[in-house]
Amino acid sequence: MSTVNNTTKSSLRSYIIGFVLSITFTVIPYQLVATQALGKNNLVLFVVACALIQLLVQLKFFLHLNFSPKSRENLLTFIFTAIMVIIFVFGSLWIMHDLNYFMMDPIMEQHHQMMKK
Amino acid sequence: MSTIHSIEKHDHHDVDEKTNFGFWSYIMTDCLLFGTIFAVYAALRPSTFGGAGPKELFSLPFVLGETFLLLTSSFTFGLVMLAQKENKKNLALGLMALTFLLGASFIFMEVTEFHHLIAGGNSFEKSAFLSGFFVLVGTHGLHVLCGLIWMILLMIQVLLRGFTPLVTRKLTSLSLFWHFLDIVWIFVFTFVYLIGAI
Numbered sequence: 001m002s003t004v005n006n007t008t009k010s011s012l013r014s015y016i017i018g019f020v021l022s023i024t025f026t027v028i029p030y031q032l033v034a035t036q037a038l039g040k041n042n043l044v045l046f047v048v049a050c051a052l053i054q055l056l057v058q059l060k061f062f063l064h065l066n067f068s069p070k071s072r073e074n075l076l077t078f079i080f081t082a083i084m085v086i087i088f089v090f091g092s093l094w095i096m097h098d099l100n101y102f103m104m105d106p107i108m109e110q111h112h113q114m115m116k117k
Numbered sequence: 118m119s120t121i122h123s124i125e126k127h128d129h130h131d132v133d134e135k136t137n138f139g140f141w142s143y144i145m146t147d148c149l150l151f152g153t154i155f156a157v158y159a160a161l162r163p164s165t166f167g168g169a170g171p172k173e174l175f176s177l178p179f180v181l182g183e184t185f186l187l188l189t190s191s192f193t194f195g196l197v198m199l200a201q202k203e204n205k206k207n208l209a210l211g212l213m214a215l216t217f218l219l220g221a222s223f224i225f226m227e228v229t230e231f232h233h234l235i236a237g238g239n240s241f242e243k244s245a246f247l248s249g250f251f252v253l254v255g256t257h258g259l260h261v262l263c264g265l266i267w268m269i270l271l272m273i274q275v276l277l278r279g280f281t282p283l284v285t286r287k288l289t290s291l292s293l294f295w296h297f298l299d300i301v302w303i304f305v306f307t308f309v310y311l312i313g314a315i
Contacts, residue, residue, distance in 0.1 A: 011199055015199070018192070019195075026185075036315070040315060058299065058303070059300075077145050082148075084152070088152060088153065
């Protein structure tokens with residue numbers, strides 16, 4: 001019974017750590033965006049970094065994904081999925097950006113160039 | 118008798134692992150679904166058709182409230198799983214009810230936001246950007262709604278049958294699903310609302 005209690009205690013601690021870290025990495029980017037601190041580009045990078053950190057925090061503390069042999073298959077399918085998502089999210093954005101650029105009306109493009117100057 | 122018992126236990130363990138991996142695979146395909154919808158949203162975001170953009174339309178403090186609700190509900194569902202491990206049925210049921218209330222409040226806030234947008238003339242018909250927004254946030258909301266219905270059904274099963282191996286397996290699957298929805302929301306919060314407000 002005491003071993004059950006001990007594992008429960010350590011799991012409880014891991015849930016609490018995960019919860020506190022998640023709240024922290026939600027509030028910090030929120031505050032920075034609300035006050036518009038940092039520059040525009042830095043702020044975007046920082047906010048995205050916070051989201052990725054929180055992804056890792058929740059995978060570890062809530063979904064219990066780790067490097068143990070027990071969750072190896074889950075980890076491998078997750079890595080595969082992450083690669084697929086990265087490929088088609090960035091691929092789509094790349095294609096759509098180029099498409100917008102090449103489909104631009106020549107007159108509009110001139111206007112665009114003038115605006116840039 | 119003890120060998121039969123241990124074989125049964127081994128069987129359950131096997132089925133547990135298979136169910137866990139199967140459900141995890143489903144969640145990963147759901148990740149792909151959300152990935153495509155995120156890509157669509159990102160591609161359509163500049164196309165506001167002369168209407169208001171994310172900066173004018175969304176209220177950050179309101180969305181922060183939604184985020185806290187979902188985050189806390191993910192934590193309380195983790196506690197449900199701990200209560201299940203300790204075989205504390207009433208505690209688990211109470212925590213499930215709490216999780217349900219938090220999730221339902223989240224859905225209520227989201228519906229309020231949608232209603233507010235549509236009443237202000239910013240429905241999904243207004244621009245490509247808003248179509249993308251309603252599809253992305255709506256799909257997530259629909260998932261949460263399904264999770265809530267599943268939670269009610271499981272509460273009834275825990276109440277009537279207790280923590281049988283089957284009920285425990287279902288509970289584990291729902292916990293994966295619920296934590297996964299929380300993670301998806303973190304990305305909605307970041308890419309739609311926070312970056313939208315920058």
